[in-house]
Amino acid sequence: MSVLQQSATSDISAFRRPPSQVMRLARMGSAHPTRLSFLRVVLRRMVTEGWQFDRPVWQMDAKGVGRAVYRAIGPERTYSLVAFAHDLPDHLRSDRVIATAWDATFALFDGTPDATDLDRLAANVPLQEAGRISVKELALSRANRSVRLFGHVVDRLSVGQQPDLAEIEAVGYLMRTTAVYGSGKFGAADRAVIADRPELAGPFRAEMLSVWLTRAFTVDLVEHIARVKGGDTAVRLDKDLRKRFGVGNSTGLGMAPFLVRHPVLLNNWMQAREEALARVRAQAFVSPNSVAGLRAALTAAQDNARTWASKHPVQLAKLVDLRRDLTLIEAALDGFPNGDRPWDALWLWAEANLSVEGQEALLAMMLEPHGDLIDDLAETMSTDEASAFTLDGSVKVVNFRADLAARYGWALGCDYTARADVARFWYVSEEKLEPRLGERFTDEGAALEQPLGIGRLAADLVRDLAEWPGEDPLAAFLLAHPEHRLMARRVQQSARSPYAEIQDNLLAADMLPIDILRCKLAFFGASHFDPRSDKWVRISLYKGEPFPDDLDTRQAPIN
Amino acid sequence: MKHTNDRVIMSRNETESLCMKAARGAGFSWGLAEEVGFATGWLAAQGIDGAAALLEMLTRKLARPAIIGTPRPMPGHWQSFDDSPLCPIQLGVALVDRAALEDSPFSQVTLLDPVETPLLLLPFLVRAAQISQRTLTLDWQGGRLVITPDGTFNRQAAFAWIDPNALAMKITTSSNVSVEPLSADPAHLPSILASTMNGLGAIALKTTVPATNASRSGAGSATTDND
Numbered sequence: 001m002s003v004l005q006q007s008a009t010s011d012i013s014a015f016r017r018p019p020s021q022v023m024r025l026a027r028m029g030s031a032h033p034t035r036l037s038f039l040r041v042v043l044r045r046m047v048t049e050g051w052q053f054d055r056p057v058w059q060m061d062a063k064g065v066g067r068a069v070y071r072a073i074g075p076e077r078t079y080s081l082v083a084f085a086h087d088l089p090d091h092l093r094s095d096r097v098i099a100t101a102w103d104a105t106f107a108l109f110d111g112t113p114d115a116t117d118l119d120r121l122a123a124n125v126p127l128q129e130a131g132r133i134s135v136k137e138l139a140l141s142r143a144n145r146s147v148r149l150f151g152h153v154v155d156r157l158s159v160g161q162q163p164d165l166a167e168i169e170a171v172g173y174l175m176r177t178t179a180v181y182g183s184g185k186f187g188a189a190d191r192a193v194i195a196d197r198p199e200l201a202g203p204f205r206a207e208m209l210s211v212w213l214t215r216a217f218t219v220d221l222v223e224h225i226a227r228v229k230g231g232d233t234a235v236r237l238d239k240d241l242r243k244r245f246g247v248g249n250s251t252g253l254g255m256a257p258f259l260v261r262h263p264v265l266l267n268n269w270m271q272a273r274e275e276a277l278a279r280v281r282a283q284a285f286v287s288p289n290s291v292a293g294l295r296a297a298l299t300a301a302q303d304n305a306r307t308w309a310s311k312h313p314v315q316l317a318k319l320v321d322l323r324r325d326l327t328l329i330e331a332a333l334d335g336f337p338n339g340d341r342p343w344d345a346l347w348l349w350a351e352a353n354l355s356v357e358g359q360e361a362l363l364a365m366m367l368e369p370h371g372d373l374i375d376d377l378a379e380t381m382s383t384d385e386a387s388a389f390t391l392d393g394s395v396k397v398v399n400f401r402a403d404l405a406a407r408y409g410w411a412l413g414c415d416y417t418a419r420a421d422v423a424r425f426w427y428v429s430e431e432k433l434e435p436r437l438g439e440r441f442t443d444e445g446a447a448l449e450q451p452l453g454i455g456r457l458a459a460d461l462v463r464d465l466a467e468w469p470g471e472d473p474l475a476a477f478l479l480a481h482p483e484h485r486l487m488a489r490r491v492q493q494s495a496r497s498p499y500a501e502i503q504d505n506l507l508a509a510d511m512l513p514i515d516i517l518r519c520k521l522a523f524f525g526a527s528h529f530d531p532r533s534d535k536w537v538r539i540s541l542y543k544g545e546p547f548p549d550d551l552d553t554r555q556a557p558i559n
Numbered sequence: 560m561k562h563t564n565d566r567v568i569m570s571r572n573e574t575e576s577l578c579m580k581a582a583r584g585a586g587f588s589w590g591l592a593e594e595v596g597f598a599t600g601w602l603a604a605q606g607i608d609g610a611a612a613l614l615e616m617l618t619r620k621l622a623r624p625a626i627i628g629t630p631r632p633m634p635g636h637w638q639s640f641d642d643s644p645l646c647p648i649q650l651g652v653a654l655v656d657r658a659a660l661e662d663s664p665f666s667q668v669t670l671l672d673p674v675e676t677p678l679l680l681l682p683f684l685v686r687a688a689q690i691s692q693r694t695l696t697l698d699w700q701g702g703r704l705v706i707t708p709d710g711t712f713n714r715q716a717a718f719a720w721i722d723p724n725a726l727a728m729k730i731t732t733s734s735n736v737s738v739e740p741l742s743a744d745p746a747h748l749p750s751i752l753a754s755t756m757n758g759l760g761a762i763a764l765k766t767t768v769p770a771t772n773a774s775r776s777g778a779g780s781a782t783t784d785n786d
Binding site: 132135184185188390391392393394427428429431438474478482483488489 | 567568569570571572573587588589590591593594597604626629630632649652653655656657658659660663686690748764766767768769770771
């Protein structure tokens with residue numbers, strides 16, 4: 001930022017959207033990926049730092065079964081995706097966490113694996129949750145083919161032709177991951193191991209790197225199988241066409257509790273994005289480059305909206321809103337920039353004239369040309385959760401009560417005795433520990449409810465605190481009421497985290513879990529959000545982005 | 560399931576998650592279960608196996624009412640509300656909750672009636688030393704442990720707490736007692752018995768709902784995965 005820009009933007013709090021507006025499911029469920037999304041941040045760093053890429057291992061047989069190793073070589077450290085390709089019969093293909101076999105399985109190795117590592121991984125990675133990985137691994141994942149598109153691409157390439165663009169756009173990926181586990185799961189390295197490494201310090205960067213290398217693998221595999229089928233007639237994928245493929249991801253309720261369970265982390269993601277928007281809005285002038293950048297972002301958004309397919313009624317309705325609003329934005333840009341604070345004027349126009357979907361799309365577009373102004377915020381999006389864990393029981397009940405009332409008023413608007421307000425309950429199934437959503441008045445298991453109905457927990461806490469002597473320390477209340485400890489901790493954690501809570505009732509009859517999923521996936525950088533029900537979605541990651549050999553400055557051929 | 564004599568290295572995250580769920584399965588509130596996760600994860604980061612101690616304690620707890628050994632804090636002397644030894648989790652949490660108070664248990668000599676599975680109390684005492692900014696000296700029959708405000712403590716003395724017997728102790732505090740410096744090696748995560756992991760997993764399963772065909776069908780995609 002220049003000095004001039006800095007003085008003009010010194011008080012940007014007026015341009016920051018409040019949590020009461022931002023932390024609502026309807027808006028979170030309309031979130032779009034931005035340049036602060038995690039996969040964008042990963043790619044940007046690799047380009048800036050001149051990372052190099054190679055594939056030291058490729059051992060695939062004629063059926064497309066075998067192993068491969070893809071390396072991302074940074075200035076200080078190297079990371080390797082170890083990939084195992086399997087021969088999966090169609091009837092075993094399932095995206096559910098209860099599946100036990102997959103088309104391909106992966107681990108992200110910290111460094112370059114040797115033969116012993118590869119043997120150990122070969123014995124464990126294909127088993128996924130039933131195996132163990134070690135502190136040398138940062139992530140564990142698996143993927144299934146898009147049967148229709150994979151088959152089409154093989155068929156075309158094998159006879160020397162390129163696949164059909166419409167077929168590609170209808171699906172958008174050759175394979176989709178069905179789980180990507182990091183942060184110490186199944187024996188992998190804890191986050192603390194990588195938290196001080198600049199390249200991986202941000203949220204989900206190891207997972208995003210793993211998925212990006214997986215994307216390269218999916219192309220290599222389809223080309224290999226095409227070559228097996230067609231011999232010398234077979235060709236490789238055209239490089240421009242290749243970019244149309246992302247990596248799909250299939251996810252369900254398992255991801256939803258995450259945003260509720262990590263309030264400070266969620267706050268940091270939201271706060272970074274809202275700060276970015278505020279900085280853009282607060283600018284007193286507009287550079288020609290940023291206008292061009294905005295228009296380019298609009299074109300890209302329109303292209304994206306055109307190819308964004310879904311059959312789900314909720315998503316179809318949102319796509320109608322989005323396409324209409326993109327047309328309105330295009331018209332509004334005719335008169336842009338205009339006035340003292342043109343970005344803010346554009347934003348205020350959007351709030352008055354666009355759907356929530358359109359507003360959130362414009363947010364992403366406005367951020368896009370402002371890398372110099374906002375990219376530093378990417379480094380503020382992680383958190384050390386351990387440091388915020390300990391409750392302070394020394395605060396007086398009277399003060400705690402006042403704080404709770406001031407910040408959790410949103411939770412008290414519901415009557416949690418009304419059936420519609422507590423119609424759902426979150427639980428974990430015994431079978432493969434899969435998170436599920438039940439109907440409280442008809443399904444089994446409400447007594448084993450997970451503590452995700454934060455609004456109701458807040459209301460319960462308010463009720464029981466009401467009669468407690470105000471001069472007592474909170475410690476005394478908590479000793480008598482251990483059932484309120486979780487909520488009391490959240491209240492304290494969120495004191496410095498205004499965007500910590502989803503300010504909607506997560507137990508309500510009309511709550512849509514896909515709203516939670518879309519928000520998290522937008523922060524990942526996912527495009528083409530495609531709900532398959534109101535609890536299960538498909539998305540694409542890295543669609544339109546470069547491949548490793550596009551970025552490698554050495555242009556080393558991969559055979 | 561791994562053979563029971565096999566050893567496994569669980570990550571700190573896994574330890575916290577599994578122990579939290581097992582504590583909940585044994586009847587602790589969610590908030591206290593989170594504290595169990597914190598305590599065992601902290602121990603793992605110190606290279607100490609807290610999971611085995613937790614399994615042993617929870618197994619005993621399963622046979623009894625859910626919350627026993629709740630502390631009754633009286634100035635200078637903390638006792639159990641019932642005739643059970645003090646629960647290290649409830650006690651530890653209550654001590655930390657009060658650590659910043661003027662009349663905290665660390666502003667005077669405090670006796671603790673016997674605490675079961677005292678190893679699980681250690682993480683809370685370290686936290687309390689940090690919050691109160693006092694050096695804590697724990698004396699018990701047969702040993703002494705000193706914890707300084709920066710969280711340093713003598714690991715050899717702490718190993719005595721792995722003994723599962725309930726331990727009564729006295730806490731005295733001061734502002735200046737020196738501790739022999741710890742070795743600087745970062746601790747490695749402990750390898751734990753697979754039987755410990757499986758045992759905790761079995762208790763953790765009590766937090767889950769057995770699947771029915773109805774519940775299975777509602778959770779996944781409404782379309783096939785062969786597209």
